[in-house]
Structures are given as C-alpha cells and as structure tokens.
Amino acid sequence: MSPQNLSLSDSLHIAILASILSLIIYWIIRDRYRVRNLNGKHVFITGCDTGLGNSLAKWLDKKGFCVIAACATEKGSQELRSCSSLSLRTVNLNLADSNSIARAVVFVTEQTAGKGLFGLVSNAEGTAPVGPTDWLRIEDFHSVLDVSLLGLIEITLKLLPLLRKAEGRVVNLINAKGLMAFVGGGYSLSKWGMEAFSDTLRIEMQHFGVKVSIVEHGFFKTEEGNSDVIEKHLFRLWNRLTPEIRDSYGEKYLVEYIKAQRSSVKRLCDYNISNVIKCMEHALIAKYPRTRYRAGWDAKFFWLFLSYAPSCLSDMLLHITFPAPAESRRPVHGVLINV
Known part of the structure; x- marks a missing residue:
C-alpha cells in the first residue's frame, strides 16, 4: 500500500506505534546509564548480620564502595569484617533505640569526612509476631513498627x-508480601508505611538531587529460617491466650496455621538471591534509578496480582490457604458473596 493510499486512521495508528516504540527504546538506553567514579563513595546499609543486607554489603565492597554496615550483634560485625576488605566498616545498630541510632549517625558522619553519604540502604526488619489479630497485644505491634517503620524513618531523617x-x-528494601495484608500484626502495617514514607520522600527530595527507590522482593532462600521464628512466636501467642479464645480457634487451627505458613514459603521461595542484589545495585549506581523494582517471580506476579485483584478473589485464595477457627460462622461459599 502506497503512502497516498493510507487512511487518516492508519496513519494515526502507525504514529502511535512509532511513538510507543521510540519511548521503549529511549527507556532502555536511559536505563543503562551509570554513575561514574564509584570508588570512594560511601554507602550505609542496615540489617547486615545475615541475609540480603549481608550479601549486599559484600557485593558493594567488591565493587569498590566504602561500605558502612550496620549489624545488630557484635558477632555479625566480626563475621562480616572477616570476609570483606579493609575499607568496609561496621557499626552496631538497634533501630528501636534512639540513642543507638544517634551513635550510628555520628559514626557515619565521621567516616564520610565531609564528603556526604552517597547511599542509604534500609533493610532491617523487626521481630515478627504474626497471627490472628485477637491473639495480639499492642506491644506485639510495637516490636515490629519500632524497628521496621519508626526506626527506618528516624535514621533516614538524621542522615538526610x-x-x-x-x-x-x-533504597528501601520491602518484602512484597507487605503489599497484601493477609496476617495480623505490625508486619503489613510497617510495609505499607514504608511505601508511603518512601513515596513522599522521593517527591520532596527530587528538589535536592536525592533519589529514592523501593525494592519489593519476594521470598528468598535466606528467609526460609524465618519460618522457625514465626512458629516460635505463634506458640508463645497461643500459650498466653485466654481459655475462651483458645477454645474458639481450637488446637487443630494452630497446627494447620503453622503448616500453611511453612508451605507458602516453600512454594514461593526463589533460590536466586542475585535477582534482588542486582536491583539494589542498579538503584545505587544507575544515573536514572527506577522508582520501584520487583525482584523474584512471586513479587512480580503473585503478590502484585493479589494486591490489585478483586477482594472476593484474594479473600477466596487466602481462605483456601489458611484454616478456619473451630467456631467459625463463615458460610462455605461466603467469600464469593462479599464482593
């Protein structure tokens, strides 16, 4: 078909497709630009005893960054220093303690020696008493929120x-299961709060050249041990319940609830931790970092899908996964009615 024979509608479609293709190519090229002269730039990472924070500290240390790693224990600090370069520094940090945060900020200020801080990666999570809401007390919420949300906010404000x-x-590291509130406790509250804080900070700090990114990750091999911690907390919560509440749930509920937690972690677990490391690295060294990264197949598809799915669908899936209390008054197909 010659250009003369093209209709106005066809020309418009071609122009739209060409514009979309140009934007995609532009985004791909723009995404590949990197910051130069990374050697000597200071990055402060919280939660480096084990897991993702520990792996990122080692990775960035090999890349030539001056890493300042915050650990909750002296043992964690010693083990990290033993397998890193001499330029890596560690500091003990308890995000639930304002005095500990203040000491860490002084340490970071001294280490940066007037150069400023190139990167702040917040990774630490509070202990996780998760379970039915009526099993919990207000201190159970504090144990998570004081570290994962309020502690993160406090140290970010002091390092701004x-x-x-x-x-x-x-760079704020957030578990993608926080996109979907499916268990009681402060865990999902802290994740939603981190999302809101990060978005507000990103918009405001654009005026000063500070870039803020969120890395939403799924379950990784390093987190499988958390199942044991969750199980321990569930038994503690169960043992302190009043006889009335305990009878309303039944012991079978506790057993099946723990089994559901463990099986969901195993099904969704991704063994390639490099996926999340690469996202955090890109957020730090890309000239134009993304607002959000999603690492792990469950973060990209499962949790993101559930967070946007109709409530009737997500409720049905969660009701299939988790048991019902012994005295449940929920009809068998009730979830399909509550649209």
Whole structure:
C-alpha cells in the first residue's frame, strides 16, 4: 500500500506505534546509564548480620564502595569484617533505640569526612509476631513498627543532611508480601508505611538531587529460617491466650496455621538471591534509578496480582490457604458473596 493510499486512521495508528516504540527504546538506553567514579563513595546499609543486607554489603565492597554496615550483634560485625576488605566498616545498630541510632549517625558522619553519604540502604526488619489479630497485644505491634517503620524513618531523617550533601540515594528494601495484608500484626502495617514514607520522600527530595527507590522482593532462600521464628512466636501467642479464645480457634487451627505458613514459603521461595542484589545495585549506581523494582517471580506476579485483584478473589485464595477457627460462622461459599 502506497503512502497516498493510507487512511487518516492508519496513519494515526502507525504514529502511535512509532511513538510507543521510540519511548521503549529511549527507556532502555536511559536505563543503562551509570554513575561514574564509584570508588570512594560511601554507602550505609542496615540489617547486615545475615541475609540480603549481608550479601549486599559484600557485593558493594567488591565493587569498590566504602561500605558502612550496620549489624545488630557484635558477632555479625566480626563475621562480616572477616570476609570483606579493609575499607568496609561496621557499626552496631538497634533501630528501636534512639540513642543507638544517634551513635550510628555520628559514626557515619565521621567516616564520610565531609564528603556526604552517597547511599542509604534500609533493610532491617523487626521481630515478627504474626497471627490472628485477637491473639495480639499492642506491644506485639510495637516490636515490629519500632524497628521496621519508626526506626527506618528516624535514621533516614538524621542522615538526610549527609545524603543531600552528596546528592545521594535512598533504597528501601520491602518484602512484597507487605503489599497484601493477609496476617495480623505490625508486619503489613510497617510495609505499607514504608511505601508511603518512601513515596513522599522521593517527591520532596527530587528538589535536592536525592533519589529514592523501593525494592519489593519476594521470598528468598535466606528467609526460609524465618519460618522457625514465626512458629516460635505463634506458640508463645497461643500459650498466653485466654481459655475462651483458645477454645474458639481450637488446637487443630494452630497446627494447620503453622503448616500453611511453612508451605507458602516453600512454594514461593526463589533460590536466586542475585535477582534482588542486582536491583539494589542498579538503584545505587544507575544515573536514572527506577522508582520501584520487583525482584523474584512471586513479587512480580503473585503478590502484585493479589494486591490489585478483586477482594472476593484474594479473600477466596487466602481462605483456601489458611484454616478456619473451630467456631467459625463463615458460610462455605461466603467469600464469593462479599464482593
């Protein structure tokens, strides 16, 4: 078909497709730009005793960054230093303690020596008493929120002057299952709060050259041990319940609830931790970091899908996964009615 024979509608479709293709190519090229001269730039990472924070600290240390790793225990600090370069520094940090946060901020200020802080990666999570809401007390919420949300906010606020000086990066690591509130306790509250805080900070700090990214990750091999911690907390919560509440759920509920937690972790677990490491690295070294990264197949598909799915569908899936209390008054197909 010659250009003269093209209709106005066909020309418009071609123009739209060409524009979309141009934007995709532009985004791919733009996404590949990197910050130069990374050697000597300081990055502060929380939660480095084990897991993702520990792996990222080692990775960035090999890349030539001056890593300042915050660990909750002296044992974690010693083990990390033993397998890293001499430029890596560690500091003990308890995010639930304002005095500990203040000491860590002084340490970071001294280490950066007037250069400012290029990167802040917040990774630490509070202990996780998760379970039915009426099993919990207010202190159970504090044990999570004081670390995972309020502690994160406090240390970010105190490090903002250093980040603004270096026109640095803030990278907040958030478990993607926090996109969907399916268990009681402060866990999902802290994740939703981190999302809101990060978005607000990102918009405001754009004026000062500070970039803020969120890395939403799924279950990884390093987190399988959390199942034992969750199980321990569930037994503690169960043992302190009043006889009335315990009878309303039944012991079979506790057994099946623990089994459901364990099986869901095993089904969704991704063994390639490099996926989330690469996302955090890109957020730190890309000239134009993304607002959000999703690492792990469950973060990209399962949890994201559930967070946008109709409530009747997500409720049905969760009701299939988790047991019903002994005195449940929920009809067998009730979830399909509550649209």
